[in-house]
Amino acid sequence: MNSTIELLAPRYDIAWYPWAVQYFFMIAVSYASLWLTAPALIFGKQAWLPTARLALIACISTTLVAPVALLADLHQPLRFWHFYAYANTHSWMSIGSVVLPLYLISILGLAWLAWRPALQAQRNTAGIGGFIAKWLSMGSGSTPRALVAVVCLAALLLSSGIMFYTGAELAIVKARPLWNTIWLPPMLVATGFIAAAGLLLVLNRVSGLCSQTAIRQMLYVLLVACGVAGLIAFSWFLDGINAHVGSVAAALESVRYSPSWRNTALWGGITGIGLFAAVIVLLTRSPKRQPTLFAWAWLLGLVAIHMGWMFRWVVLMDVQHVARNSAGFHHYGIPAGSSGILGIVGTFGLWLAAILLIELFIPWRQAQQGGVSTPTPLDANASSDSLAATSDSLNAKQGAPNHG
């Protein structure tokens, strides 16, 4: 083998900016948290009510912000209408441009239905809160629970479309061997669930809801999602270990020749295993010690969010630095402007604004996820789960600030 030096090659810029990471992160948190509302919204499981309340605000806030990040990643954002004027059924991105607005509408509809009874209950409070509740609740008619379940089912179906198209969009790109693997789409979903469960743990803490049931449920979701992600990563590795080309070969080559890829692989592995181990430790402590330990579960939530986001950063940004036709790796420094740090901070800022507006004007803590216009009294034969859930919600009501 001769030794070769590349003397002359252009510097190739990245084509997708950090906006893409923000979109993929926001939309993954959105669809994963939607699935976490399902036990309460479709099956009416009272024990999942606190989780569903948190999941719904996480879902709608990220669903509202994600398309903004997506539009911002276009170099010609004002031409977005071309997606509909010149749709190309051969392109996964074009299919996504049809699925995404439908998904957004279904989430808006679902949130409206789920919050409506609580809004109706707040109609008569004085001030702007009451005015908005009156305006948003659109009359005093009842909200059939069946309707909530049907809209939730439709949203779940559309969310599967989002999972499928976002994954396929990357996985079909043969030019980037690291993307061109069947294991990437399921990994995006698994890390999406990790990030969503993490976000719910954090929201549970900062909103003051502090539901023990929600913490336990989210730890179980984290346990399963981490396990699935580990299995996917392991299968991907086994699937490609004997191939000379393909995503595993490309990954091994990157790890072999680039110190920064080595660090990334190490960091990802340690964080994933650490998170998985910490979740197991928390779940296996004695019931006596659990409440004290669960108070710190939000820290694990932050780690989980970090994992979900970093996975997308590595997949979307770092992979673009691997040269395709020239030697080595392209250099990339995150620019300060809107195609870099400002874009990342701006998207999170917009998300924060969305969630604060919901906190200000929507009585989401009282939401019964559909049903009659006043909160239902305790069922005579309620299970212990629903007792716990209801006491959670009662505590929450006392702790909720009065915006009226």
Next chain:
Amino acid sequence: MDAIRRSLLGQLARLSAGAALVPFSSLANAGINQQPARREGDPTKRYGMLIDLRQCIGCQACTVSCHIENAAPLGQFRTTVSQYEVQHQESGELATFMLPRLCNHCENPPCVPVCPVEATYQQQDGIVVVDSDRCVGCAYCVNACPYDARFINERTQTADKCTFCSHRLEAGLLPACVESCVGGARIIGDMRDPNSQISRLINEHRDALMVLQPEKNTFPQVFYLGMDERFTTRPMAEPVALEVFDPHGQEMGYEFHH
């Protein structure tokens, strides 16, 4: 790890969960990601290019003339010539290898089906072009091209690429890179015409011709004569020093951004 155990592990993985994902994969690749119909251009022609590497001296005249003809922004190229210094491991002898690069106007271009608005399309004469009035600048095509042949033009904020200078071909002129090549290394022509120079050269050297990254199944229509097989894929080479600083700490060369 020995080869047998590796392959066994691989088989195990494929037999297990992977089997469930296979139908999705074929749907993603075949059903949806197919080539849309070609449009415009002369259906009686199929343009292609043959580059005789034995004639290329790496003078970059093609790079410069293309830059001027097509007014690409500084630092962004529709065509360029990669240069490598190759050292023989035993004799220590040095040689320079030149590799002109441009859009391959593939028979199965991966950049075309991904475009969400069909702004990039293949003409019936095989030339892949971009309608910059329609392009939304999503850069999906830039990521989908394995040859780094596309970029987002800083000025127009739309996808940009080599068009074989189709505006010049229509006027009966040769592309700027072909016109300016001092060694006559670049030959363009209609491959459907059996008497064209390119058809005759392809017939003559059929077995010696190579294309870039043939394993990607893009069927490139830029053929290289005198090519070293090791350069058809991403070269295993020490990369160029991208950051060369002057005494004031300013980066020299390569950095064209303002």
